[in-house]
Amino acid sequence: MSSTSHRPRPGQFQLACGSAVLSPGGEGREGRFSFWQTPLGGFIVLGMMVCSLMGRTRAAGAEAVSFQEHPVKAAFIYNFFKFVEWPASRFQETNAPLLIGVVGRGPITAALEAAVQDRKINGRNLLVQAVATPEEARAAHLLFVAATEDKQLDKLLKALATSSVLTVGESEAFARQGGMICFVLENGKIRFEINMDSAQRAGVKVSAQLQKLARTVRRTP
């Protein structure tokens, strides 16, 4: 770190102001400002302008002032199921539930449970399960890996490389090491990146529609 600057020299600023202290209060100045220049006047002007500006406010967008990260990510994950297809071999029964595995405990598990409660995808229920080993992870259809679990990423992703499990993560290491869908925070909003190479290797079909919504799609041409 290096910086150079020219600044007030402490030396010698001769303030010819031995008598610097003037009459306190600066009386009589208030009269110079009219009502419209007071804070209250300002707000009235503003209120009038706002009212005149109002009128056309259509178009879609999400409600609410803001959210915590985990419920929003959980809602994304629920939505991903609508755009992804697994090989038929991943379902033993016609109505077998879709399994969401979670690596790393934290608020995401509760958020996922709330998001998928009483919801179905193609007639299948969704179940959330905590996952501790690569073997357990293989049973899941979608595996979420929390950012706190970067240390075991390598082992996990290698074990799942050909297992038809859609991996979803949130750390840079996850994206780098070949995770399929990775959340990124951009401009205070959640976006996601898709690694199509990893998804194809695992035999998980990611629809073109989802790819279109991703902020980047990684694919070897």
Place this chain on the structure above:
Amino acid sequence: MRSILKGMRGLVLASLVLAATITRAQETRPPPNPATNLADLSLEQLMEIPVDTVYSASKHKESRSAAPSLVSIVTAQDIQQYGYRTLGDILNSVRGFYVTGDRNYSFLGVRGFNRPDDYGGRTLLMVDGHRLNEALFDTTSYGHDFILDVDLIDRVEVVRGPGAVLYGNNAFFSVVNVIPKRGRDYHWGEVSVGGGNYDSYQGRFTVGKQFTNGLEILFSGTYFDTKGEKRIHYVSADPANPLPNGGVAENLDYERSRSFFSQLRYGDFTLTGAYASREKATSAAPYLTTGLVFNDPTAQTIDEPSYLDVVNYDWSRSEAVDGEVQVGKTLWDRHVLTAGAEYRELFHNRYQNEDLNPAVIYTSINPRQRTWGVFANAEAQLYRTNLTLHAGVRYDGFSEFDSALSPRAALIVRPWNPTTFKVLYGQAYRTPNVYEAAFNSVPGNAGGASPGPETIRTVELGWEQELGKHFRTTVSAYRNEITDLIDTELLGGAPHLVNRGQVESRGVEFEIEGRAKSRLRGRVSYALQETWDTATDKTLSNSPRHLAKFNLSVPLYQDKVFAGLEVQCESAVRSVYDTRINSFWLMNATLFSQKIVRGLEFTASVQNLFDQPYAFPGSLAHRQAELPQLGRSLWFKLTYRF
């Protein structure tokens, strides 16, 4: 009391306006189904939801309501829609903050404290966690001398209260962390040109890209040039001793700045280089010496390796290296332990004041300083996520000063979902910088011992509440006690730096934020604050009692055209010469459009729409008590992405 009532009336009115506009925007749609929750939204809608994640309050990601501080976040969207042009504009929109300027540097006021000659030592300013306050003057820059073009900012996190437990020196009143955009945010290039009145121009060229192997690059350069106001009329604080040239500074408001930012990222490796330089004419003529006279066309300050071509000149150079390690550990899934150590060595730290002809060196110092610190912080979930305790302490050692201990504790209570209460205690200290330590011994100043470190203790109560779907409020009350505040005073006509015994402040802040489905959003905040020196019982200078802010962004056409409106009110303050500087309100308006032509963005904005006269106080280095500020300022900008 009357003025408080008046302020409250304005606030209530503004809140009502905000509530009415947002509620009205809702009325055009069917009433929302209470069972609706996030999972019913489409991916497109989910991508529009702002999430409150903050890093700087605990040095790891957490939600805003879980942070052991009251945090404000300004995003790139705010910067676009409200037409912010400097970091000062961004921080001025934040509750309880007020940025002032002396027509040269900008100064950040936080909760009633904005001391003259404080170049930024009491707020830690970081870019992506990298400390910007240097060791000589503690300088941070909020104007065009800031190291980053504001268009490269992704978000700004403002963490209120002492942050010394994690950051050490300078994290006194608040911590501001600016998070820049990254290579991945660009598809290759972006070019932006802007222009406005006062002969102002700005150009930026940015290249950014993320390659398929993950490598990210970002290079960006910005040039800014303005002639400024042609004639600025100043009035001497002492009528018996008027300013020369009738107090008019002619053609002395020009400013030129360049900044360059580059970043390479690959895996866990990040290399960032940043550089900025600026020349600014000093119309207000501070540092009035035999060398620098009022209305002197050669008078300017240069913030860069360069020199000032006048008879008397002073220069400084500061180089430092620092190293930091940090470990985090999660215990039993619920408790987080963070510990770290930091070492800083200031190996070149020269400050020199001299006459060139005949050559006389008045002051030359080059202290070699070392600081080191260790800290530990624990977050414990006492009762599920409803009750969390943060406790931390930091120990710092200095080669030149006594060591210091800074504790912090926070209790965060979430009795039910949309309600959070926070009880916060924090302590911080600041050591005098090289300039402050040398100040008294410089010939011409009053002499005497150098000032010692200052300490702050803050207690704060906060309440964050979501109201229905569309509103969120924040209420807080705080008390600061500052011991040994480093401050300037006049001693027999000569300036002198002292440690003031005890200075206190207390205040309440209120904010309401609203957001409607239609992308209409807004914010109203009000801060009432008092600061006083306990020895004299007198309010400090440059400390407004009321601060009110109003922001509204109205979508005029889909997500393509927005009108941004901003109003800022500041009540009267006292100058260093004990005169009163009047209250003022300013309105800024911005029209922002995007996506109408592919890749093209257009911004038209007006700052100080009604051309209101307003002034900020100067320091004891100025002969004028108040420095009038810029009138109506127009700005047009065209940005093209390819």
